[in-house]
Amino acid sequence: MRNLKCDLLIIGAGSGGLSLAAGASQMGADVILLEGHKMGGDCLNYGCVPSKALLASGHAAHAQSHSAAFGIADHLPAVDYAAAKAHVQRVIDTIAPVDSQERFEDFGVRVIRAEGRFVDAKTVEAGDTRITARRIVIATGSRPFVPPIPGLDQVPYLTNETLWAMTERPAHLIIIGGGPIGLEMAQAHRRLGSQVTVIEAQTAMGREDPEAAALLLEALRGEGVAILERTEAQSVHQTGADIVVETSAGEIRGSHLMVAVGRVANVERLNLAAAGIETGGAGITTDASLRTTNPRVYAIGDVAGQGQFTHLAGYHASVVIRSILFGLPSKAKTAHIPRATYCDPELAQVGLTEAEARKTHGAGLEVVRFDYAHNDRAIATRQARGFIKVMVVRGRPVGATIVGAQAGEVIATWSLALANRLKMSQIAAMVAPYPTIAELNKRVAGAYFSPRLFENDVVKRVVRLIQRWLP
Numbered sequence: 001m002r003n004l005k006c007d008l009l010i011i012g013a014g015s016g017g018l019s020l021a022a023g024a025s026q027m028g029a030d031v032i033l034l035e036g037h038k039m040g041g042d043c044l045n046y047g048c049v050p051s052k053a054l055l056a057s058g059h060a061a062h063a064q065s066h067s068a069a070f071g072i073a074d075h076l077p078a079v080d081y082a083a084a085k086a087h088v089q090r091v092i093d094t095i096a097p098v099d100s101q102e103r104f105e106d107f108g109v110r111v112i113r114a115e116g117r118f119v120d121a122k123t124v125e126a127g128d129t130r131i132t133a134r135r136i137v138i139a140t141g142s143r144p145f146v147p148p149i150p151g152l153d154q155v156p157y158l159t160n161e162t163l164w165a166m167t168e169r170p171a172h173l174i175i176i177g178g179g180p181i182g183l184e185m186a187q188a189h190r191r192l193g194s195q196v197t198v199i200e201a202q203t204a205m206g207r208e209d210p211e212a213a214a215l216l217l218e219a220l221r222g223e224g225v226a227i228l229e230r231t232e233a234q235s236v237h238q239t240g241a242d243i244v245v246e247t248s249a250g251e252i253r254g255s256h257l258m259v260a261v262g263r264v265a266n267v268e269r270l271n272l273a274a275a276g277i278e279t280g281g282a283g284i285t286t287d288a289s290l291r292t293t294n295p296r297v298y299a300i301g302d303v304a305g306q307g308q309f310t311h312l313a314g315y316h317a318s319v320v321i322r323s324i325l326f327g328l329p330s331k332a333k334t335a336h337i338p339r340a341t342y343c344d345p346e347l348a349q350v351g352l353t354e355a356e357a358r359k360t361h362g363a364g365l366e367v368v369r370f371d372y373a374h375n376d377r378a379i380a381t382r383q384a385r386g387f388i389k390v391m392v393v394r395g396r397p398v399g400a401t402i403v404g405a406q407a408g409e410v411i412a413t414w415s416l417a418l419a420n421r422l423k424m425s426q427i428a429a430m431v432a433p434y435p436t437i438a439e440l441n442k443r444v445a446g447a448y449f450s451p452r453l454f455e456n457d458v459v460k461r462v463v464r465l466i467q468r469w470l471p
Contacts, residue, residue: 057087
C-alpha cells in the first residue's frame with residue numbers, strides 16, 4: 001500500500017470533478033483525481049453527448065420525410081441504425097480527448113484509475129493507494145434508477161447506459177418513464193423508424209409548465225409516439241421474442257424495453273460512514289456551500305442531490321473552488337440554473353414556472369408571453385409553433401419558460417438575467433440581430449412594457465402636450 005498526500009482529492013471524473021480538477025491544478029493546488037470507470041463520466045459516455053448525437057440522426061431522417069413545405073420532395077429515409085450509432089460513437093470519440101487522463105495529467109493532476117473508499121475523515125483508499133487530503137470533493141454522479149417492477153429482473157432491458165451498445169434498431173421500443181430522457185429517446189427512435197410506446201405512471205413532463213409540456217407531447221404524438229399517461233407498469237415478462245409489460249391500461253408488447261424513471265446518487269461504495277458523512281433521499285447532505293457533515297469534504301453535481309445537469313455540476317465546481325483554494329465563503333444558488341429537454345420542439349425552463357411563481361408571489365406576479373408564430377425567423381424556417389413566457393415581479397424576471405425551436409439556446413439570456421438580477425428594461429434594451437429566434441427575448445420584454453406605454457392615457461396626454469410645444 002503506497003501513501004500519498006495532496007491539497008485536494010476529487011472522487012469522480014465527470015463534469016464537476018473534471019472542471020474542479022482543471023481549475024484547481026492550474027491555480028497551483030496539488031490535486032489527485034480518482035476515476036474507477038470512464039473519464040468524462042455519464043455525460044460524455046452515456047448521457048448528454050450520445051443522446052444529442054442520436055437526436056441529430058433522428059432530425060436528419062425526419063427532415064428528409066418532411067421537406068415538401070420547403071419545395072423539396074418528401075423522401076422516405078433509408079435508416080441504417082448501426083451507422084447512426086457509429087455516428088454517436090464518433091461524436092464521443094471526438095470530445096473524449098478533452099476529458100482524457102492525458103490532458104489532465106498535463107495540467108499536473110495525478111490521475112488514479114480506481115474507485116475511492118473512505119477510511120476515515122480525511123483519508124481515502126483507491127486500489128493499492130491510500131490518500132490523505134486537506135480537502136476532499138465527492139463528484140461520483142448518479143446512475144439510472146431501476147424500479148422494483150415484478151419480473152423486470154427476469155427480462156433484458158435497456159437504460160441510458162446500455163442503450164448505446166445496441167446496433168440493431170428496435171422494432172417496437174417500450175419506454176417506462178415520460179421524463180426528458182424517456183421522451184428524447186422516444187422521438188429519436190420514432191424518427192429512425194421504430195414504433196415507440198411511452199408508459200408514464202403520472203403526467204409526462206410533469207415537472208414542467210403544463211402548457212409547454214402539452215405542446216411538446218402533442219408534437220410527439222403527432223409523429224406517432226404513443227404516450228400513455230397515468231398508466232402504471234405493474235409487471236414485466238417475456239413471451240417468445242416479445243417483452244410484455246402489464247399495465248393498468250392493459251398489455252403492451254414490444255421488441256425492446258427501456259427504463260427511464262429517474263436516477264440515484266452513487267454513494268454506496270464510498271463508505272461514507274467512516275468519514276462522518278450523512279446522506280438523504282436525494283444524495284449526500286450538504287449545506288449552502290456544498291460542504292458535507294464532514295467539514296473537510298464537499299459534494300458536487302448529481303451526488304449532491306440538487307439536480308442532475310452537467311452544467312449544474314460545472315457550476316458547483318466554481319462554487320467550491322473559491323472556498324477550497326482561497327478560504328472564502330461561497331454559496332450555491334439555484335434560481336438561475338436552467339434545464340432543457342432537447343426534443344423537437346425543445347422545452348427549456350429557468351427559475352420559477354408560472355404555477356410556482358403564482359404560489360410564491362401571488363398578486364404581485366405579472367406573466368408576459370410572445371408566440372413563435374410572430375417571430376419572422378421561426379416563420380421562415382417553418383418552426384413557428386411554441387412560445388416564450390416570462391414571470392415578472394416588480395420589473396424583474398423570476399422565471400422563464402420556452403417551448404419551441406432552439407429553446408435551450410434562447411433560455412440562456414434569462415439565466416443571465418436571473419443570475420445578475422437584471423430588470424426587464426435591460427432585456428428590452430438589448431438589440432438582437434434580425435431575423436433570429438433569439439429576438440423572442442427582446443420581443444417578450446417589449447410585451448411587458450407595451451401596455452405601460454401604448455395603453456396608458458397619461459403617456460398619451462404627455463406626448464400630445466409635448467408635441468404642441470415642439471418647434
